[in-house]
Amino acid sequence: MKPAACGECTREAITYFGVNMKSEPLSYLSSENIGPWEIYLEQVDRVTPYLGKLAVLVDHLKRPKRCLIVDVPIHLDDGSVAYFEGYRVHHNTARGPAKGGVRYHPDVTLSEVMALAAWMTIKNAAVNLPYGGGKGGIRVDPRKLSPAEIERLTRRYTSEIGIIIGPDKDIPAPDMGTGPREMAWMMDTYSMNVGRTASGVVTGKPIAVGGSLGRQDATGRGVFVTAAAAAEKIGLPVEGSRVVVQGFGNVGNAAARIFHDAKAKVVALSDVTGAVRNDAGIDPYEVLKWVAVHGGVRGYPGAEAISSAELFEVPCEFLVPAALEKQITEHNAWKIQAKIIAEGANGPTTPAADDILNERGILVVPDVVANAGGVTVSYFEWVQDFNSYFWTEAEINQKLERIMRHAFEAVWQVAQDKKVSLRTAAYIVAATRVLEARALRGLYP
Numbered sequence: 001m002k003p004a005a006c007g008e009c010t011r012e013a014i015t016y017f018g019v020n021m022k023s024e025p026l027s028y029l030s031s032e033n034i035g036p037w038e039i040y041l042e043q044v045d046r047v048t049p050y051l052g053k054l055a056v057l058v059d060h061l062k063r064p065k066r067c068l069i070v071d072v073p074i075h076l077d078d079g080s081v082a083y084f085e086g087y088r089v090h091h092n093t094a095r096g097p098a099k100g101g102v103r104y105h106p107d108v109t110l111s112e113v114m115a116l117a118a119w120m121t122i123k124n125a126a127v128n129l130p131y132g133g134g135k136g137g138i139r140v141d142p143r144k145l146s147p148a149e150i151e152r153l154t155r156r157y158t159s160e161i162g163i164i165i166g167p168d169k170d171i172p173a174p175d176m177g178t179g180p181r182e183m184a185w186m187m188d189t190y191s192m193n194v195g196r197t198a199s200g201v202v203t204g205k206p207i208a209v210g211g212s213l214g215r216q217d218a219t220g221r222g223v224f225v226t227a228a229a230a231a232e233k234i235g236l237p238v239e240g241s242r243v244v245v246q247g248f249g250n251v252g253n254a255a256a257r258i259f260h261d262a263k264a265k266v267v268a269l270s271d272v273t274g275a276v277r278n279d280a281g282i283d284p285y286e287v288l289k290w291v292a293v294h295g296g297v298r299g300y301p302g303a304e305a306i307s308s309a310e311l312f313e314v315p316c317e318f319l320v321p322a323a324l325e326k327q328i329t330e331h332n333a334w335k336i337q338a339k340i341i342a343e344g345a346n347g348p349t350t351p352a353a354d355d356i357l358n359e360r361g362i363l364v365v366p367d368v369v370a371n372a373g374g375v376t377v378s379y380f381e382w383v384q385d386f387n388s389y390f391w392t393e394a395e396i397n398q399k400l401e402r403i404m405r406h407a408f409e410a411v412w413q414v415a416q417d418k419k420v421s422l423r424t425a426a427y428i429v430a431a432t433r434v435l436e437a438r439a440l441r442g443l444y445p
C-alpha cells in the first residue's frame with residue numbers, strides 16, 4: 001500500500017461506543033472542534049507515511065482493544081446515594097499488559113480516556129517499556145467529596161473494573177486527581193477481592209505498601225531530563241534559564257522544583273485557582289507551602305497575579321504545560337515566547353498548534369517522551385514488587401535518567417534523519433515497535 005501523505009488520509013466512518021472514529025483531515029479543523037481522541041488520530045495519520053509496510057496495520061492503532069464503562073454508586077456522607085460514571089480502556093496490549101493512570105476530573109469522558117490510553121501505548125513503546133496502553137477515569141470533581149467519600153468511590157470503582165485489571169493484565173497508576181492514597185485503596189480493594197496481597201496490581205503506591213522510591217517526582221524529573229537533553233542539542237544552558245509551568249500538581253510542582261534545584265529560574269506558575277508571575281524568580285518550595293495552606297497558587301505573595309492566558313505569553317526558555325489537554329492551540333501558539341516546550345501533561349498541544357510551533361522554530365519535546373518518567377518508575381515499582389526487593393532512590397533516579405536520555409536520543413536521531421518534528425519521530429519509533437509486535441503475534445502484512 002502506498003502510504004498517504006498527510007492531509008490525504010482517509011478514515012473509516014465508524015463509531016465506537018458512540019465515539020466518532022472518523023473525522024475530516026484535522027489540520028483544517030479548529031481546536032474548538034476536536035477532542036483528545038481526534039488529536040490522537042491526527043497524530044497517527046501524520047506518522048503513517050513513515051511506517052513502511054507496517055502502514056497497512058495502522059488501523060490497529062486507531063481502535064481501542066476494549067472499553068469498560070462502569071456505574072459507580074456510593075453513599076455520600078449525608079446518607080444519600082450518588083452515581084458516578086467510570087471508565088477503564090485498554091488501547092493496545094501487543095507489547096504487554098495495559099498500563100496507565102486513573103483520572104478523577106469533572107470533564108472525564110470515554111473518548112478522553114480512549115485518547116489517554118492510546119497515548120500510553122505510544123509512550124510505553126517510545127521508551128521501550130514492556131507494556132501496552134491503558135487508562136481509566138471517573139467523571140467526578142474530587143474537591144467536592146470528603147476523603148471518606150473518595151475512598152468509597154475508589155473502592156467501588158476498583159471492584160467494578162476488577163474484571164479487567166491485574167498485575168499481569170492491566171496495572172493502573174495515578175493521573176490527575178489521584179495519587180498514592182488512592183493507589184493504596186485500589187491495591188487493598190483488589191487484594192481483598194482476590195484473597196491475597198497483590199501489590200503489583202497498581203503502581204504509584206505509598207512506599208509502606210510496595211511503592212517505589214522516586215515515583216512521586218518521577219514524571220517531573222523525566223520532564224526535566226528530556227528538556228535538558230533537548231536544550232543540550234540546541235546549545236541552551238539550563239542554569240540561569242527561565243521556566244514557566246502550567247499546573248502545580250504532581251507533575252508541575254516536581255518539574256518546577258527540579259528546574260529550580262538546577263539553578264533555573266521559575267518565572268511563572270499556575271494551577272486551577274490562578275496564575276502568578278515574578279521575573280526575579282519564584283521559589284517553588286515556598287509556593288508548595290502556600291498551596292498546602294491556601295489550596296492553590298492564587299494570592300501567593302511572592303509574585304503578581306496574571307491571567308491563565310497571559311501565562312503562555314511570559315518570555316522564557318522552557319515552557320512546561322502540566323495540566324490538561326488542548327492548552328496550546330492555534331489561538332495562543334503564536335504568542336508563546338519559549339525556546340523549548342516540554343510537555344508534562346498528556347495532549348496539551350493541538351496538531352494545528354504543533355504546525356505553528358514548528359514553523360516558529362520552537363522545539364516541542366512531546367508528552368509521549370517528556371512525561372514518560374512516571375510510567376518508567378512505575379515499571380521499576382512493578383518489577384520491585386514482583387521480586388520483593390527494593391532499590392535505593394539514587395539507583396531509581398539513575399536508571400530513570402538513563403532510560404529517558406536514551407529514549408530522547410533515539411527520537412532526536414529519527415527526527416534528524418527524517419526531518420520531522422520530535423512528536424512525529426517519537427510516533428515513528430513507538431508505532432513501529434507496536435505494529436512489529438502485532439505483526440509477529442499473527443497479523444503479518
Ligand SMILES: NC(=O)C1=CN([C@@H]2O[C@H](COP(=O)(O)OP(=O)(O)OC[C@H]3O[C@@H](n4cnc5c(N)ncnc54)[C@H](O)[C@@H]3O)[C@@H](O)[C@H]2O)C=CC1
Pocket residue numbers: 174175176177178219246247248249250251252270271272273308322323324325344345346371372374375
Ligand atoms: N501523575 C503522573 O505521574 C503523570 C501525569 N501526567 C499528566 O500530567 C498532567 C497533570 O497530572 P498530575 O500532575 O498528576 O495531576 P494533579 O491532579 O496532581 O495536578 C493537576 C494540576 O493542574 C492544575 N490545573 C487543573 N486545571 C488547570 C487549568 N485549567 N489551568 C491551570 N492549571 C490547572 C491543578 O490545579 C493541579 O495543580 C495530566 O495531563 C496528566 O495526565 C503524565 C504522566 C504521568
Ligand SMILES: O=C(O)CCC(=O)C(=O)O
Pocket residue numbers: 099100101102123171172173174175203204346371372374375376378
Ligand atoms: O505510571 C503509570 O503507569 C502511568 C502514568 C500515566 O498515567 C501517564 O504517563 O500518563
